[in-house]
Amino acid sequence: MVKKVDHIGIAVSNLDDALEFYEKVLGMSLQGIEIVEEQKVKVAFLPIGDTEIELLESTDKEGPIAKFIEKKGEGIQHIAYRVDDIEKALEEMRQKGIRLIDEKPRYGAGGAKIAFLHPKSTKGVLVELCQRD
Template identity: 65%
Template sequence: MNQKPIRVLVAKPGLDGHDRGAKVIAQALRDAGMEVIYTGLRQTPDQIVEVTIQEDVQAVALSSLSGAHLHLFPPVVQRLREQGIHDVLVIGGGVIPDEDISTLKESGISAVFTPGTSTQDVVRYIQDHFYGPQVKPQVLKIDHIGIAVKDLQQAIDFYENVIGIKCTMIEEVPDQKVKVAFLPTGDSEVELLESTDPEGPVAKFIAKNGEGMHHIAYRVDNLEAKLEELKKAGVALIDQKPRRGAGGAMIAFLHPKGTFGHLVELCQREDEK
């Protein structure tokens, strides 16, 4: 995303003496790449509008825990309009009863966020307003299951002659120190993995766990976007960026500590690009 950063003013109008929530929101917006100005406690509507103009912000996020939101939020919108400013997004949050939300929206507050709202919901609302709704990357299906084996040919013989699944291709992936056999099963496949190096990741897996299921792979329609989404969610990644894997796919692995103890691969095929 190469859009110009959104400038946001986070403000605490009135006599509310607590600003931890406002600071949490401000940090979440910064983490999302926005430029944030925080004016501190006990700001008047006039002061908030003055800073809005001086800092040339595109959005104002008002926070109130005192219960005075009906008296403090609408005047900010009114003062902005009096200054001829109609394109600044104004949102509000805090301890706000459901019955007050419609009144605030009628006064020009675009969105109201109540306790329990995820900071990501606030981030997404602002981003969608300025950039348009972002297409969420989709998981399309299980792409394949990877099985670590000591002897690739022996494993192929078993799957072909006993299970009844035919191997259609064998490929060596030097940078992963592995040889892969592809066995299609409908719209997914089994991948048999034999290490080509005693120090390779598959060899180490077998030394620690024995032969067996090595990973499960999910096909996605936009791998780069999915990795960014997972980073923002705090998911531990082995691969920070996509890399070339077997079968020409772009792949990335997630760390087992973030996926309930099993290795997860995400992959994107050429027909999804």
């Protein structure tokens, strides 16, 4: 079902500061920045190999990334796995007893269809399923 790691989402307090590290220290290239209003997040895309790093800065102090940083600090927030058919993947997860955060796919950064699985069902890791057409 899972095809590859699509991206790794990293929560950051300040996108510009984080980009300084990823671009100047690690030598990665910024592909673009997008604001996803419904998730209250500003996302920077940094491709590496056949995956990418997504830096996530909250656009709202009540947003999920702001709450994540408040609780756990900056760092890896989720790992996204690419699937061909997200609706089918969600149904398979339901049948396997996995707790879903998203019962139906929603819009994600980069035009992807996404859905999150609850960390209590995934050994403490926030897992995102991601379909790109």
